[in-house]
Amino acid sequence: MKVRYGLQAKFLTLMGLALLVVLALIALLWSRQERMQREVEFVSRDAMQSMAAETLRRRGEGMVAQLADSLANPLYYFDLDAIGVLGRSVLRQPGTRYVIVYDGEGDVVHDGSDEIPSYGKRMDDPMAFEVIAAKNTHAQWSDDVMDVSSPIMIGNERIGGVRVGFDLDAARTVQDAAVASLRHRLEELGDRHLVWVGVLGIGLLGLGAVMLWLLQRFLVRPISQLADAARQIEGGHYDTALPVARSQDEIGDLIHAFGRMGHSVARHDRDIRRMAYTDALTGLANRLAFRETLDERLLQLRGAGRQLALLFADIDDFKRVNDTLGHDAGDEVLLHFSNRIRDTVQRMGGDAAVLARFGGDEFVILVQAGVANDGDVRGIATKLAETMVTELGQPIRVQDRQVFLGTSIGITLFPEDASGATALMKNGDIAMYQAKVAGKNCYRFYSRAMDQAVERRVHLEHELRGAWDRGELSLVYQPVYRLSDGMMVGAEALLRWQHPQQGLVAPSVFIDVAEQSGLIETLGPQVLRTACRDAVGWQGARASGEPMFVSVNVSPRQLRTGDLPKVVSESLADTGLPARHLHIELTETAVIGDEVHASALLSQLRTAGVKVWLDDFGTGFSGLSHLRRVPVDGVKIDRSFIADVLRDPDDLALTTAIIAMAHSLGITVVAEGVEREGQYSILRERGCDLAQGYWLGHPVSNEEFMTLLH
Structure with missing residues (x-):
């Protein structure tokens, strides 16, 4: 008797084949998901490691550089109490394992403790050689600690240094927990998607392709975009655009969390840069920021046939205000002066002008020649200096009293007077000094003869x-x-x-x-x-x-x-x-x-x-x-x-x-x-x-x- 191969058998065969195909698809999707999870975990772990290490290094270098500046005067005067206060304030911060202040020979001056058991001992740990030899802020890594050191300078003289050890175990613990949480969430998400694909795949063979597309769109692509963003942030581009979270699932949570983390890192970076590059009293750029800007401008202008001018403005007899009215009144006078200078520079200096306060009562202005002013930087500097002498000579009311102060301004030109930043700033100081010698409340352009005049005056x-x-x-x-x-x-x-x-x-x-x-x-x-x-x-x-x-x-x-x-x-x-x-x-x-x-x-x-x-x-x-x-x-x-x-x-x-x-x-x-x-x-x-x-x-x-x- 011949068995008829009918429609049911064919259907069953087709269903069996469909089931096999779906199972194969599920198996394929399962395999792909496993690989994808491992890739996501690997990329995320790598990104987190790199970002955490870079963030810790930047934070450590910024903290240690500031600490070195704060320790300059205490170390110069060997004020162990002040050094101890600064050391302990850093030592109390979470993640700080040790703080060591050392002298120019590498001997320990203070370790942040009350007894200072290591006082006078030479640093002989494996990282000590690079610490003592380093001329700038220097970071080293071991298995469980990041050591960041910075020399302590008085002018151009190195009088010692400070090193701070940051604990890496705590950072690794947080990182491992974050990766484990990510892995768990990815597994849960993958299971739900695979069940859904398996249930629908029994009836709809084409759903596998749809699910694959959904996975690609809602899982792989966002993670890949996050990985790209992580690499950009790792490179210092904190304003990188992050992917938009289109879902409210774990991937959306991950994107939101990553976005908050990116904004937090960018905000901390801005805060650190503002602290490092901004004058705290006036809000103007400080010496460090101005020097970097000047170096960039000189690099752009060198060989281009264009000029710039530096104006060094110093308040005449400002010490008299502090001596007679107090330092609070002196700060108020400085704010008035900085506002007047800022308004004058904005009005007359052009868009490329830069204003900075170098500390005390000294301000520096950079003006640049361009097409709009026919390249006459000497004329721009002259008009600006004349206006500043007039504006800053107006009385200032402080504590219900009128204070009369003048301003001495020294002007130096690039490339006429010098081609390097250091020489230009030295020339500007000399010209400003000559303005004071000339009777104050005036301005003077730098000339070669001024160097000889300064030498004669010193003699x-x-x-x-x-x-x-x-x-x-x-x-x-x-x-x-x-x-x-x-x-x-x-x-x-x-x-x-x-x-x-x-x-x-x-x-x-x-x-x-x-x-x-x-x-x-x-x-x-x-x-x-x-x-x-x-x-x-x-x-x-x-x-x-x-x-x-x-x-x-x-x-x-x-x-x-x-x-x-x-x-x-x-x-x-x-x-x-x-x-x-x-x-x-x-x-x-x-x-x-x-x-x-x-x-x-x-x-x-x-x-x-x-x-x-x-x-x-x-x-x-x-x-x-x-x-x-x-x-x-x-x-x-x-x-x-x-x-x-x-x-x-x-x-x-x-x-x-x-x-x-x-x-x-x-x-x-x-x-x-x-x-x-x-x-x-x-x-x-x-x-x-x-x-x-x-x-x-x-x-x-x-x-x-x-x-x-x-």
Whole structure:
């Protein structure tokens, strides 16, 4: 009997074949899923390892670099308490195994503990050699620790270093847990998909291809995209676009978690860079950020025929604000200045301009020539400097007081002055210093001659330090006459320097050197005491007439120290000169800079009987209105007015007005620089009280002045 192979058998055969195909497909999918899970696990583990290692290294290097900066002063002064505080603060952070601060020879200075058992011992662990030899921040790895070290520098001198050990076991534990969690989720997800494919595959042979497509789209592709994003982040591209989570399953959770992790890493990177490259007070770029920007610009411009300029701006007499008003007021002044500079640079410097604060009261601006400004970088720098001098010279109100400060600006050009960043910054400093030498509140372009001028000035300062003890410095006295009867009533003490090689050094040169270097604080009391001692001898040498006074110039720096009344009192007590025979001369601008502080000191002097004169009156920015607020006994009309009083009606009118208004306030008027008889006559006609100048008498030594008295 022949068995009929009918439709049912064929159906069953087809179903069996379909089932075999589905089973084969399921087996194939199962195999593929296994491989895919292993690939995902491998890629994820590799990405996590790389990212975790890089993140830990960056965090460690940033932390250790900051710690090294913080330890510079404590290590320099060997302040173990301060070093211990900083070390323990780092040691307490999670994942930190040890902190070691060492000196320049590699000997342990502090290990963060209270007892410091390893103090003075040389580091001899396997990583110590590279730590001691490293010139920059350096990271090393062992099986269970990452060692990050950084040298501690004072300027260009390495005084030691610090190393911090970060525990790798904790990072590996977190990483293994994350991989295990990922593996578990992938297995659960794979099982659900395979069951669904198996159930539907019995009835629909084509569902396998659909499931394969779904797996490819919703599993492999997102994981592959995450892996690509992980590699981008590993390379430092933290703003890499991440895949969009289109599902709410584990893959979606993974994408969301990966996205949050990427944003967190990017945020931490921005925070670290902001801390490393931003000035904390003003929010401007700091020295490190500016130097990197300058290096990049020079690399771009080198050989391109384009120019840039650096402007070094330093606030004049800023220390006076901190000394008189406190550091909080100083910070407020710095904020005002930085805002004014920022507004000026944005308005006039162009889009490529860069502004940075180098610390203290020093700001640096980079401006670049371009097509829009015809490549005239010198013109841009000139206009910007002129505007900054004007804008920053405006008064600033701090703590209900007006503070007047100027700005000295040094300008250097690339490639005209130098082709390297270090040389440019050195030239800018030199030019700024020359601006201060020129009188402050101005700007100067760098020139080759400035290097020689700086060397001469440094040499002159060195020579000046011992000039008084060597007998090279001496006092001369210029007579002061009363115009009403022509009687000599006193003399102004003037300092002279007879250098053994250079001869007579101009007072305008060495007095400025003494002022800038601080030597004036030593020379001033010596000059005052000598002048008082000589004036005591005048009283007995004069045959008849009223007692003679001596006037002594006091620098603004002596006034700012606050101990001028004490110095004057000690000089009078040591020499025996009556206080009424001593006149103290101060420049108008020195008094106006801080009227409240100056008024308090001058009131003490006047209470003691000493008279106070304002020298070079009329050349400052104040006017006579300030005489009502500052206690003075006399004003000396500046010689620039007296020189043209015979031929310039304006100078004559100003001189007459000064005399009349000063007399209305009960203030004595002294004219300096009288070199002609006509000047003397017209000053006497206008009611001027006292006069001095070459027509009346040249400055002479004390012995010659004693002869004049006889």
